[in-house]
Amino acid sequence: MSDSGRGKGRLVADRRYPRASQKSTTKPQGRKASGGGAGGGGPSRPRKTARKPARKPAKKRNFLVAFVLGTFSWILRIFWRITWRVTAVVALMLALGVGFFYTQLPPVTDLLDGRARGSVTLIDRNGAIFAWRGDQFGGAVTASSVSKHLKNAVIATEDKRFYHHFGVSPRGVASAIRINLAEGRGPLSGHGGSTITQQTAKLLCIGVEYDSEVWKSEADYVADCRESSLLRKGKEALYAMAMELKYTKDEILSIYLNRAYMGGGAYGAEAAAERYFGKNAATLNPQESAMLAGLLTAPSSLAPTNDLERSQARAATVLRLMEDQGYLSDAEEKAAQASPATLSEEAQRKTGGYFADWVMSTGPEYFTRDTMEDVVIRTTLDPKLQQAAEDAMNSVYESKVKEGSKAQAAIVVMSSDGAVRAMVGGRKTGVSGVFNRATQAKRQTGSAFKPFVYATALELGYSPYDTVVDEPFCMNVPGSGQWCPQNYSKTYKGRVTLTTALAHSLNIPAVKISEAVGRDLVHKVATDFGIKSELNDGPAMALGTSEASLLEMTGAYAGILNGGSAVTPYGLVDLRLKGEDEVLMGTGGGIRERVIQSEAAGQLVWMMEHVVSEGTGGRAKLPDREVAGKTGTSNDARDAWFIGFTSDYVVGVWMGNDDNSPLTGVTGGGLPAEIWRETMLRVTDGTEATPLPAIAPAAPEPAQPQVQQRQPERQRRDNIIQQVIRDLLGGG
Structure with missing residues (x-):
């Protein structure tokens, strides 16, 4: 039987499941008008396959834009690669620096009394104190043993975020730089933005002790400790972070309260409380605490024995800060402002300075100028007679010496x-x-x-x-x-x-x-x-x-x-x-x-x-x-x-x-x-x-x-x- 009269079909089966994205384009086949074969029709045409729509040609990008974007992208990739490597190195160095200082830190009790010499207290023939010499230190205190008002005043004045930072306050540093630049100074001149921890690190001279073979004098040693270069501040920051790891916040504050100079020869809160108010640091009221905290910025010039009015004005500012930060109520702040701190009767005495200097010069150096102990000297001074001599001097000069005379006198x-x-x-x-x-x-x-x-x-x-x-x-x-x-x-x-x-x-x-x-x-x-x-x-x-x-x-x-x-x-x-x-x-x-x-x-x-x-x-x-x-x-x-x-x-x-x-x-x-x-x-x-x-x-x-x-x-x-x-x- 011959099949010459039939059209031949496709030898490949149709796709069972057409592509979802492609619609069939096959049209139904019509019967031919002529064609051989018993079926009466001619051979059928091959079925056309589906074609994808032609892709639109991409727009050509501007060469200059492409170059700039490519260059910027390359720079970003290079910068990122350098940045994370440098960051890793810096972080490692910081960790090593902090770790080094951490290993050098002694027990906190060894850091409370940092005086280079002892004190001399001079009392008159009646047993009353009339002068102090040397570095006064009333005894070690802690952040928990001093008056809460003193603790709060120091934090409000020196470092209100003390309990929330890690030893260094980037916000404080940025604020200090901004203020310095606004006031026409260099970024590191003037306000330092230092935290209490950093200030304590400076007081500790970042762990370096005085050595007479290294420094010509104690003054040179202190000057070196107070250096404000960028390198020095970096060391202080590392030391501060090490302290934060080694000690608690209250221990750091305790070191600061014992070592800070508060004018009048007084080192530490206890000595200052005795020097100015004749009482212990634990019994200070808000206005007295504010006065001591106010001394920390300029202890010599703000000392109440030097200028009481100026010291009281600074204390008023501290009281406002305490109220603003919630350490005092509005009523407490107003009461304190209305009754500013005043000096004790002993501290008010300014007589006998020449006498005290002379007595110090007559005693042995190991008990006066170079003493490492706290010494009490009973003297022959009669405060009534001393006042009489000073009043007589002032009276004659005011009434009988010509104005402008430079003549001196002694009694x-x-x-x-x-x-x-x-x-x-x-x-x-x-x-x-x-x-x-x-x-x-x-x-x-x-x-x-x-x-x-x-x-x-x-x-x-x-x-x-x-x-x-x-x-x-x-x-x-x-x-x-x-x-x-x-x-x-x-x-x-x-x-x-x-x-x-x-x-x-x-x-x-x-x-x-x-x-x-x-x-x-x-x-x-x-x-x-x-x-x-x-x-x-x-x-x-x-x-x-x-x-x-x-x-x-x-x-x-x-x-x-x-x-x-x-x-x-x-x-x-x-x-x-x-x-x-x-x-x-x-x-x-x-x-x-x-x-x-x-x-x-x-x-x-x-x-x-x-x-x-x-x-x-x-x-x-x-x-x-x-x-x-x-x-x-x-x-x-x-x-x-x-x-x-x-x-x-x-x-x-x-x-x-x-x-x-x-x-x-x-x-x-x-x-x-x-x-x-x-x-x-x-x-x-x-x-x-x-x-x-x-x-x-x-x-x-x-x-x-x-x-x-x-x-x-x-x-x-x-x-x-x-x-x-x-x-x-x-x-x-």
Whole structure:
């Protein structure tokens, strides 16, 4: 059978499941009009397969845009690859740095007291504190043991996010940089944005301890610790983060509260609370706490002992911050603002600064300047007398010294046994740490030296009634030629008694007496009485051409008052360690050996009383009691002195210019005598007047020759020396 008449079909089966995305495009086949085969139809056409629609041609991208986008994408990929690698390296370095400092951190208890030296507390003769020296440390406190107000005030002022950061506050740093730039400073100058933890790291000097072989001085060490370079701040940040890992927040705050300097020599909250308010840090009220917290930014200039009003203004700002951050209610803040903190009675005292400096200089260095312990020194200071001296100084300068004058003055008040009761080292009172003219200035004594000349004569048997001729006088000085001294008045009184010669401060009689008794003896008497400064060997020594300090001169006069025994001026009574009763050091002063006999001393007091009652010291008279003393004016009036005493106290006053230039219109009998009187009026106020220990000499017998009126038992010179004396004094 032939199949030639049939159309052949496809040999491949149709797709059973057509593609979902493709619709069939096959059309039904129609029958042909002609075609062979039994079926009566021609062969069928092959079925057309489905075609995908033609893809639209892509738009061509701009070459420049494509280049820029490609380059930017490449840069981003490079930047990302570098960034994550650098970040990883930095993170590793940070971890290593923090880890290193972490291993170096000691127990927290070892960090509470970081002072380089101990403290010295000075108390007066009544047992009250009047001065502090060294680094005060009242004892270790913790964040939980101090007043909650102090803790809150410190956080509100220094680091309000303290309990929420990891030791470094990026927000705080960014804010500080913004403020610094806005105020025209460098980004790291001014506000630092440091957290309390970072500040503590700085106080700890990032763990570096002082080494005398590395730093020239402690000041250099502190300066290095306070360096503010970027590298230093980076180290502090690492150290701070290590502290955050090692210690709790309250432990870090405790270190800060113990180490922070709060002015007035006080290190730590306890010392500051005692220094300014006389109480413990645990009992501080909000306004006191705010004042201490306010000191942290500028402890020296804001210290209430330095400027109370400024310190109170800063405390008011801190109180507002405490209220703003929820540490105080509105009512509490208003109550605190209405009653600002004030200083304790002890802290208000600004007297005795010169005295305290002097006492510190007299004690051993290992207990004063270089002590590692806390020391308490009991002194001879009398606060009433100290205030009297300072008030007298201020009174005279305000009322009697010309405006613009640069003349300085100094005062020493002393008991007859050498105990210094008050000291003013300059016209500016209530200060310390400055030049002390009472102890450090060595100036020509002028006629204030003459009592030692007459003390020598009286000791040798002269009488206050003996006479000497005041007349033009010259003598030959080996190596210098002829020397012709003159009286201050340029006039002469003829024959005068020794008492009159001293009362009117006549120079010629003083030189004659000195030469008669022997310069070597005068030198010895003055030295034995306490003039330790070098004395001139020439005849001008009798006129006070040598130099001495006011303290030396006042101490020497105390020997005259007490009956002729030398004294060593002293201010330190005893020294103990704080909290202990054992005395480690007693006084190094007081009455020493006898220099002249009591009768000679009594007669000299009698002569010196005439200086005030009849002579150059008239301005020193007191209305209710006897006074003895001596004026002194050096060459060209460069120095003016008045040193005198009542039965109870010796007071020395010096006046002069620091540059040693001459004073204008000032002599020892002028302003120094008035300062002395103003001082003594206050010193003796309310005390009973007692007579001076003066011994009046026996009246002279007219028949006896002058100069030889002396007691037989005290005749010390042979007949030849007596003749020399008579010739020198102008006698027959």
